[in-house]
Amino acid sequence: MYKRRKVLFFGSNLILEFLKGKNNFLKLKIDLHIHTNNSDSTGSVEEILERAELRGLDGIAITDHNTMEGVEEAKKKKTTLIVIPGEEIRTKQGEILSLGIRNYIEDNLELLEVLKRIHVQGGLAIIPHPTVPFFNRVRLRDLEDLPIDGIEIFSAITPFANFFLKRNIRLARNLGLASIAGSDSHFPETVGDAFTIVDSESRNIKDILNAIKECKTEIFGKSSEIKYKLRLIYRLFLKIY
Numbered sequence: 001m002y003k004r005r006k007v008l009f010f011g012s013n014l015i016l017e018f019l020k021g022k023n024n025f026l027k028l029k030i031d032l033h034i035h036t037n038n039s040d041s042t043g044s045v046e047e048i049l050e051r052a053e054l055r056g057l058d059g060i061a062i063t064d065h066n067t068m069e070g071v072e073e074a075k076k077k078k079t080t081l082i083v084i085p086g087e088e089i090r091t092k093q094g095e096i097l098s099l100g101i102r103n104y105i106e107d108n109l110e111l112l113e114v115l116k117r118i119h120v121q122g123g124l125a126i127i128p129h130p131t132v133p134f135f136n137r138v139r140l141r142d143l144e145d146l147p148i149d150g151i152e153i154f155s156a157i158t159p160f161a162n163f164f165l166k167r168n169i170r171l172a173r174n175l176g177l178a179s180i181a182g183s184d185s186h187f188p189e190t191v192g193d194a195f196t197i198v199d200s201e202s203r204n205i206k207d208i209l210n211a212i213k214e215c216k217t218e219i220f221g222k223s224s225e226i227k228y229k230l231r232l233i234y235r236l237f238l239k240i241y
Contacts, residue, residue, distance in 0.1 A: 024201075025199035025200060025201060025211070025216065026199070026200050026201070026202065026203065027197050027198075027199055027218075028058040028059060028082065028197065028198045028199075028200050028203065028208065029056065029057050029058045029059075029195050029196075029197055029220075030057065030058060030059040030060065030061065030082065030084070030195060030196055030197075030198055030208070031052065031055075031057055031059075031060045031061070031182050031183050031185070031191060031192050031194070031195045031196075032060075032061045032063075032084070032086075032097075032099065032126075032152075032180050032181070032182040032195070032196050033061060033063050033088075033097060033128065033152065033155065033180075033182025033183060033184045033185070034048060034052075034060050034061060034062055034063060034182065034183060034184075034185045034191060035062075035063065035064050035065070035070075035088070035184075035185060035186050036048055036062060036064055036070035036073075037070075038064050038067050038069040038070040038073070039064035039065040039066060039067055039070070040064075040065060040186060040235070041064075041185065041186045041187065041188075042186065042187050042188070043185070043186075043187060043188030043191070044188075045062075045070050045073045045074050045077065046077065047188040048060070048062075048185070048188055048191055049074065049077055049079050049081060050188075051188045051189070051191040051192065052081055052191050052192060053079070053080070053081060055191060055192030056192075057081065057191075057192050057195060058081065058082060058203070059081050059082030059083065059084060059203075059208075060081060060082075060083060060084070060191070061083075061084035061085075061086045061099055061182070062074055062083060062084075062085065062086060063086040063087055063088045063097055063098070063099075063182075064087060064088065065087070065088050065089075065090065065107075066087075066090075066104075066106075066107055067087075067104065068085060068087055068101075068103070068104045071083065071085040071086070082203055082205065082208070084099055084100060084205055084208065084209075085099075085100065085101060085102065085205075086098050086099045086100065086101060086123075087101060087104060087105060088128065089105050089107060089109075089114050090107040090108065091107075091108070091109055091110065091111040091113075091114045091138075092108060092109065092110055092111065093110070093111040093138055093139070093142075094111065094138030094139075095128055095138070096111070096114055096115065096118070096125055096126070096127065096128075096138075097125075097126040097127070097128040097152060098114075098118045098123050098124070098125060098126070099123055099124045099126060099209060099212070100121070100122060100123040100124055100205060100206075100209045101117075101118055101121040101122075101123035102121050102122075102123075103121060105117050105118065111138065111146070112146075115146065115147050115148070119147065122206070122209075123209070124149040124150060124209055124212060124213060125147065125148050125149050125150075126148070126149060126150045126151065126152055126178075126180060127143065127148055127150070127151050127152065128152045128155060128182075128184070129152060129155040129158045129164070129184070130143075130151055130152070130168060130171060131164050131167040131168055131171065140171065143171070143175060144175060148175075148177060149177065149178060149212070149213050150172075150177050150178035150179065150180055150212060150213070151168055151171055151172040151175070151177050151178070151179055151180070152168070152180055152181065152182060152184075153165060153168035153169055153171075153172055153179045153180070153181060153219060154168070154181035154182075154194050154219055154221050155181070155182060155183075155184040155194065156181075156182070156183045156184060156185075156190060156193035156194035156221055156222065156223055156224040157183060157184040157185065157186060157190060157193070157224045157228060157229060157232055158184065158229075159229055159233070161194075161223040161224075162223060177215075178212050178213055178214070178215045178217060179215070179217055179219055180196045180212060180217060180219070181194040181195060181196050181219040181220065181221050182194055182195070182196070183195070183221070183224065185224075186228075186231075186232050186235075187228050187231070187232075189225075189228065190224045190225075190228050193221055193222055193223070193224045194219075194220070194221025194222070195220055195221060196212070196217050196218070196219060196220075197217065197218040197219075197220060198211050198212055198216065198217055199211055199216040199217070199218075200216070
């Protein structure tokens, strides 16, 4: 049985501890939010896989915008990493992070329709960076009534990540949802800045997704270096204007 215990801060580092009973689970270190140059990252799939291995990760989730080409490319690479297929989807009401889907879901659909399509494919629907202004437009007051599977409580690339962490922990606790962390990497250098330890029965993606949904997670990470945050903000500014 898992019970949320406390959060410890060490400078920009964080540890979200859980009280755990004895088990035979694998503790898999997975960065659950990564982009490739198939959407808006500067990093190729090969660079991201190399960086993930260098950082000692057991797996990654490739969650590009508006495409799953990065996932397909990663499947062809020779790697020991677990690669969870995913997509960050822009709905009419805000962004949704999907994990474990098999097929691409287009942007600009109604939020409820996207959630339905994710679950039909056996995936998880996660709210990314939920309390960060301008980074998500999903209304927090609506979350209680939505079929959401988890909250990304720490996104390493977002501004003031540690500040918003505290809000996100409260949000996940109040909603009784799973908590995850990811780098939200848009540069290969930031892969693994934040990650989730998943207590899974195996390295099988279905078992990993089930463990996440059952809140069998520990959150680790640090805020990405400020130069990468500024680069991302600058690129977003250019895209808007």
